[in-house]
Amino acid sequence: MGGLFTGIALRAAGHDVDVFERASDGLQSRGAGIVAQSNVREFLETHGIAPPKTLTTTTSRRQYLNRDGSVARDLTERMAFTGWDALYRELRDAFPDARYHTGRRTVDVDPGDDRAVLTFEGGSTVRADLAVVAEGGRSTTRDRLVSGVEPDPAGYVAWRGVVPEGDLPDGVRETFDDVFVFYEGEDELILGYLIPGPEGGTDPDERRLNWVWYDDVGGESDRRRLLTDEGGESNEFSVPPGRLRPEVSAELLAAADDRLPSVFADLVAATDDAFVQTIYDLTVPEMRFGRVCLLGDAAFVARPHTAAGTAKAAADGDALADALDTGGDEPRIEDALRKWSSDRVDEGRRLVEQGIRMGEGYIG
Ligand SMILES: Cc1cc2nc3c(=O)[nH]c(=O)nc-3n(C[C@H](O)[C@H](O)[C@H](O)COP(=O)(O)OP(=O)(O)OC[C@H]3O[C@@H](n4cnc5c(N)ncnc54)[C@H](O)[C@@H]3O)c2cc1C
Known part of the structure; x- marks a missing residue:
């Protein structure tokens, strides 16, 4: 979800985007429900994916x-609700097939100052101005960027x-x-x-x-x-x-x-x-490492009581597209990424803490 939200938002802002997904035969839905937070509904409407009353x-x-x-x-x-499968399908349909590469598992990332290099299983590489790691809570590429982060x-x-x-x-x-x-x-x-x-x-x-x-x-x-x-x-x-x-x-x-x-x-x-x-909590100290960003569950997992997982992934992606809209030169991009990370880390921490408080209230 985070990869698709970010890919769609960055494409809409004029960037040239490819998504690399490790699964080769489509993602098997867990078929379960998601609270459709207002920013997700706005995202669907703004990007012409689905009018507000459909899908919910x-x-x-x-x-x-x-x-x-x-x-x-x-x-x-x-309250408004949606289903993971239906939402995923709409987002996937909104992203061009030719730029969505399946069966590409990232095994390494090199975060340079002005570019990133991703290495995939099998040894192929991709060089990009910016790489976004949206691999979910069990991200392995995250371990290449920051140590000691465990669920x-x-x-x-x-x-x-x-x-x-x-x-x-x-x-x-x-x-x-x-x-x-x-x-x-x-x-x-x-x-x-x-x-x-x-x-x-x-x-x-x-x-x-x-x-x-x-x-x-x-x-x-x-x-x-x-x-x-x-x-x-x-x-x-x-x-x-x-x-x-x-x-x-x-x-x-x-x-x-x-x-x-x-x-x-x-x-x-x-x-x-x-x-x-x-149920687990996960936090990272920062979300930007040179020209690599971590987002969605790869960065912060807040307990489901917050109903925040999908909304946070969408907000991370949207905020990244906004941050890059500097119209400026290289140093401004670095500043923009630093500020994006700082703002989104604050939000991630807030949600994780909220989830812990809510969980302790319910489960004791
Ligand atoms: C198949 C699936 C079903 C889900 N069903 C539900 C649900 O029913 N209800 C609910 O509330 N939440 C569900 N979730 C979780 C929900 O999507 C996330 O919590 C939220 O949307 C944040 O998304 P994310 O992009 O950060 O992580 P995720 O949605 O977990 O996506 C991570 C993606 O990265 C891919 N990936 C992981 N490692 C690599 C790698 N090394 N190289 C390339 N690709 C990699 C994964 O295959 C996956 O597609 C599901 C997630 C998945 C993957």
């Missing part, structure tokens, strides 16, 4: 449930899933109609909202219900067990949809039945391909 579902209320399913609190709040696990996980609206059990659809619904238990929080279908459709027969259950699953050994997938592979940070072991899926269902209001337990039970990710 909305709610006008937030409700907190009691364990028995009754409403504990009902607040007026307007810092928060000690809890997010179980996630989506269910087509047409497959929802009786009573579930009504609960989520126009409402962003939460349940806070002891050391856990589950929330759900409707998102567009995989193609971005927002009609009731196209939408999906997205849920996220933050759960303090116990100690390190419990987490390690949950993160071992059905192929027996021990994953460090997540198990993708369809890869949970059957016994883990059964535990998830039993826990939902035992601990959640029935509307959420029914929702979890109706989910075919639940998945799990560990």
Whole structure:
């Protein structure tokens, strides 16, 4: 996402941009929901990608449930949501195929004072006035730029899933109609909202219900067990949809039945391909290294409670395009990049701290 937001913003500002993506056969969606923050909606509109009301579902209320399913609190709040798959497809379609190079894994970067050199698996290189590393939280190229930056696990996980609206059990659809619904238990929080279908459709027969259950699953050994997938592979940070072991899926269902209001337990039970990710924080000291910039999750990962990941990637890219619009000579570009890094580092730190505070409030 960060690579595409930045590529689109830089192209619109007149720059000559190529995107290099390590995946060779398209990105497999995790199919899950994203809060469509206003800057993302503005980005889509400004760049002629999608008018504001398409691609998004909305709610006008937030409700907190009691364990028995009754409403504990009902607040007026307007929110907009989208789906990762639909948003990614729109951004990808807005970037020219000829400049989007798949199967190109970066293995090294040389950040010079007036140019950057990227090296790809297989040994080919690309020289550019500016390289942007938008490799996500597990970026390996980041290690070539700054040492000692590691994801810092928060000690809890997010179980996630989506269910087509047409497959929802009786009573579930009504609960989520126009409402962003939460349940806070002891050391856990589950929330759900409707998102567009995989193609971005927002009609009731196209939408999906997205849920996220933050759960303090116990100690390190419990987490390690949950993160071992059905192929027996021990994953460090997540198990993708369809890869949970059957016994883990059964535990998830039993826990939902035992601990959640029935509307959420029914929702979890109706989910075919639940998945799990560990929650972690990540911060870098700076985002600019000569003519190389780090952005999006490669620079800062704020906990999902902030609903900031995609919006931050878009804002980083937009701000970079604005910063480079100096109309000036080399020294001004260096100053612009330095200022961009300083501003975006401040914002990244603020969001990471906000995520930690929110997580501690929910999970204890
Ligand atoms: C396949 C996928 C599905 C996702 N689904 C969801 C979702 O459903 N809900 C949600 O909230 N968030 C999801 N996310 C995360 C969300 O996209 C990011 O948190 C946010 O948009 C910030 O984007 P980013 O560009 O910084 O990182 P990412 O979106 O993680 O993108 C990083 C990209 O860099 C590529 N890459 C990594 N290393 C290299 C390398 N060495 N060389 C070349 N390319 C490399 C990756 O293949 C990936 O395409 C998903 C991410 C991915 C990659």
